[in-house]
Structures are given as C-alpha cells and as structure tokens.
Amino acid sequence: MRILITGGAGFLGSHLSEKYVNEGHKIFVVDNLLNGNLNNIRTLLHRKNFKFIHDDVRNPELYRKLPTDLDAIIHLAAQIHVDKSIVNPEETFDINVGGTMKILEFARMHDIGKILFASTSEIYGSAKYVPMNEEHPLAAEHPYGVSKIAADRLCYTYNETYNLGVDIVRCFNFFGPRQKDSGYGGVIAIFINRVLQNKPPIIYGDGKQTRDYMYIADVLEAYDKTLKSPNNPGKYGINFGSGIEFSVNEIAELVLKYAGSDSRLKPIHVDPRPTEVQRLFADISKAKNTLNFQPSVKFERGIELLVNWYKNYKSELWLY
Ligand SMILES: NC(=O)c1ccc[n+]([C@@H]2O[C@H](COP(=O)([O-])OP(=O)(O)OC[C@H]3O[C@@H](n4cnc5c(N)ncnc54)[C@H](O)[C@@H]3O)[C@@H](O)[C@H]2O)c1
Structure with missing residues (x-):
C-alpha cells in the first residue's frame, strides 16, 4: 500500500510509520515538527520505502507536492495539548480543523478510498455515564476537545455527503516510548x-x-485493524481503549x-x-x-x- 501519514514524526505516527515501513509499504510522512522530532523516525530516513516531507498540513502548496495515487491516509497531525489549546485556541483550531479540512478535500479530489482520522475520547468531555460508548454526548469543554469535535464531525459530513470512507478513530488515552x-x-x-x-x-x-489507558502496541493494533478492514467500521466513530x-x-x-x-x-x-x-x-x-x-x-x-x-x-x- 502507499500510505500518507500526517504527524508521522510524532509519538503515535512514528510507531505506525515504523510498522508499515517494516511491512514493506511505501510510507510518506508529512510533519512540521511542531511536537514531533526527527529522532523518532531517524532509523527510517534511509529506508527506500520511506519519504519524509517537512511541511505543514495547512500549507496549500503541500498538496501540489504530494503523490495522488495513495491507497490510504492516516491523519494524525494535530496540536494535541490541552493547556496549549487554552493559551492559543486559534492555532489549535487552525491546525486541528483547518488542517483536517485540507486533508479531506485532498482525499475527495483524488478519490483516496481509505482515510483514518485520529479523533479522541476527549470529544466526550467528562463521562455522563460509564462505560462511554460512541453515542455518548460530545461535551468537551476545552478548546482542544472542541476542535477535535469539529474535525470529527467534518469527517462525518464528508462520509455522508461525498461517501468518502473516513474511519473516525476515537482512542482513549494511550502511552508508550517516545511520548x-x-x-x-x-x-x-x-x-x-x-x-x-x-x-x-x-x-x-x-x-x-x-x-482509560492503552499501551502503544494496542493502539497500533487498533489502527491496523481499522486500516485493513474492507469496510468502513469507523464511519460514525469507533472507540478504542482498555475498558x-x-x-x-x-x-x-x-x-x-x-x-x-x-x-x-x-x-x-x-x-x-x-x-x-x-x-x-x-x-x-x-x-x-x-x-x-x-x-x-x-x-x-x-x-x-x-x-x-x-x-x-x-x-x-x-x-x-
Ligand atoms: N496521545 C494520546 O493519548 C491520544 C489519544 C487520543 C487521540 N490522540 C490523537 O492521536 C494523534 C497523534 O497523537 P500523538 O500523541 O502521537 O501526538 P504528537 O504530538 O506526538 O503527534 C502529532 C504530530 O503532528 C505534528 N503536527 C502538528 N501540527 C502539524 C501541522 N500543522 N502540520 C504537520 N504536522 C503537524 C506534530 O509535530 C507531531 O509530530 C493526534 O491527532 C491526537 O489528537 C492522541
């Protein structure tokens, strides 16, 4: 497969990149290194089936450089920190909503059939009931959570309006090396x-x-099962956690x-x-x-x- 991973120099993105490069897929990573680090993907930089593009998902020029014959996009790039989102909500919305909009448009224009979007349990806010299923109200309060609600719902509308095939992956918190x-x-x-x-x-x-915490190995499994599913299991959002x-x-x-x-x-x-x-x-x-x-x-x-x-x-x- 030819897969674009946005945010691929970050914590989760570097593990996914490593997994798929080792499986022999061709991986393109776009990351502006806002929170990611080249050290995370250092061992991949010399691999033939890996290409790093230092750029910003908000940059319209990027979309003229990217390959269009992709089988899948895993869209992870985001400003992920709650405290930072409180200090600078505009930047957080710009990246998390504006950046997602650009990726969705790119996928729509080039008929890219499989897109995984990194939504999050933070969209639910504090539990109104437990355990929290996908029908739990979207009640985030902080700007990070609300920006992710907006992006999650953007994916939903691209599925409904354009039949795009986005899987909305809602992981609960996760942890592991490189965080x-x-x-x-x-x-x-x-x-x-x-x-x-x-x-x-x-x-x-x-x-x-x-x-509710998952170890990184289980997060990789969650993304992998979603990516390789012939269906669209996350069309309306799908939770992954430990329970x-x-x-x-x-x-x-x-x-x-x-x-x-x-x-x-x-x-x-x-x-x-x-x-x-x-x-x-x-x-x-x-x-x-x-x-x-x-x-x-x-x-x-x-x-x-x-x-x-x-x-x-x-x-x-x-x-x-
Ligand atoms: N870590 C968690 O517990 C958790 C839980 C649920 C969902 N998520 C989501 O999973 C995704 C990955 O999270 P992570 O923990 O690996 O975070 P991370 O910060 O390590 O990874 C995000 C990457 O996106 C890059 N980035 C930020 N803005 C960008 C931009 N404008 N253009 C290009 N690249 C940009 C950063 O440099 C970073 O490498 C995020 O979308 C996050 O919201 C994380």
Whole structure:
C-alpha cells in the first residue's frame, strides 16, 4: 500500500510509520515538527520505502507536492495539548480543523478510498455515564476537545455527503516510548521522567480523576485493524481503549513502584486545572464486535515496559 501519514514524526505516527515501513509499504510522512522530532523516525530516513516531507498540513502548496495515487491516509497531525489549546485556541483550531479540512478535500479530489482520522475520547468531555460508548454526548469543554469535535464531525459530513470512507478513530488515552515527557506531555511519561530523577509526581487536584489507558502496541493494533478492514467500521466513530479505568493517584503509585528508588518519594497535589476531564472509561464493544479488537497489554505491564525503555533506550534515542 502507499500510505500518507500526517504527524508521522510524532509519538503515535512514528510507531505506525515504523510498522508499515517494516511491512514493506511505501510510507510518506508529512510533519512540521511542531511536537514531533526527527529522532523518532531517524532509523527510517534511509529506508527506500520511506519519504519524509517537512511541511505543514495547512500549507496549500503541500498538496501540489504530494503523490495522488495513495491507497490510504492516516491523519494524525494535530496540536494535541490541552493547556496549549487554552493559551492559543486559534492555532489549535487552525491546525486541528483547518488542517483536517485540507486533508479531506485532498482525499475527495483524488478519490483516496481509505482515510483514518485520529479523533479522541476527549470529544466526550467528562463521562455522563460509564462505560462511554460512541453515542455518548460530545461535551468537551476545552478548546482542544472542541476542535477535535469539529474535525470529527467534518469527517462525518464528508462520509455522508461525498461517501468518502473516513474511519473516525476515537482512542482513549494511550502511552508508550517516545511520548513527550516535558511540560506539554502525557501524564505517565511526565511522572516516569520525574520519578527517575527522584522528583515527586505532581498531581492536579485530588488525583481521583480517572483515565482509560492503552499501551502503544494496542493502539497500533487498533489502527491496523481499522486500516485493513474492507469496510468502513469507523464511519460514525469507533472507540478504542482498555475498558478499565485508573485514577491519577493509582497511576502515580504504579510509577513510583516501578521507577522509584526512594520509598520516601510521594506525589505532590497542586490546584486542579480548569476544564480538566474528570472521568474517562471506554465502552469498546463496537471495536470488539466489528474488528475483533482485544487490548492485550495490561496497564501495570505497560508501565513496567515503559520504565524499562526509559532506563535502557531513551538516552540512546536522544544521542543523535
Ligand atoms: N496521545 C494520546 O493519548 C491520544 C489519544 C487520543 C487521540 N490522540 C490523537 O492521536 C494523534 C497523534 O497523537 P500523538 O500523541 O502521537 O501526538 P504528537 O504530538 O506526538 O503527534 C502529532 C504530530 O503532528 C505534528 N503536527 C502538528 N501540527 C502539524 C501541522 N500543522 N502540520 C504537520 N504536522 C503537524 C506534530 O509535530 C507531531 O509530530 C493526534 O491527532 C491526537 O489528537 C492522541
């Protein structure tokens, strides 16, 4: 297959690129390196079936350069950070909605039959009921979540109006190697990074807020099953998660268990963040029934794997 992956130098995108390059597909990555990093795809740059295009999905010129005989597009490029979206909502909407619009138009113009769009559980806002299925109200409050609602619904209208074949992939939170662990990063990566430096995890609010976490290997499986499905299983949105919830307090405890070397280290609680989602817990029946999706890495094992990666490989990645 010839696949365009936008945001392919980021956390998820670099893993998907690696998987598909190794499977022998021809992969084109577009990334403006806003949050991604060439180190993430360093081992792919010399591969014959991989091409990196340093560009912005909002740039109209890009669409004159891209190959048009693509079998699929995996559209991941986005401004993903909630805090940053609160500081600069315009940029977030510009990238997440405007960029998605451009990709959809490109796909429509060139009859590209399979598009995966990275929506997110953040569109649901805090759980109004659990577990949260695809019919859960779209009640995000922060600009990141609302920009993703807009993009998710744009995909829906391209499916309904133009029969485009977009799969709207709604992953709950995920974690694994290469996720950013500085300021604007994932909570698990930030906690591990701090604890390995003997600094306490910082928890916003009482830490009772919960999340449903998948390890990156299961996210790859989710995208792969969707990509290779001959149908359009995510036409109306499809959830992927673990179906199990953990509180931020429990996450901090597990990170301290696997990464901590000083038993006196304890989490610090600071003021809650405005508009933070309080509860996310996925109903993944649709993914199970339509794609036979079954997450395989238990949460605690995922934490252990990630701590091992930090101890053994992370520094290597950043040497170059
Ligand atoms: N990480 C999670 O827990 C999670 C959960 C659900 C959905 N998602 C979605 O999955 C996708 C990938 O997330 P991630 O965690 O890998 O994030 P990431 O920030 O690592 O990846 C996004 C990539 O997009 C690139 N990018 C940003 N703006 C761009 C632009 N205008 N043009 C080209 N490239 C641009 C960034 O440089 C980055 O490499 C995102 O769309 C995100 O919303 C993530």
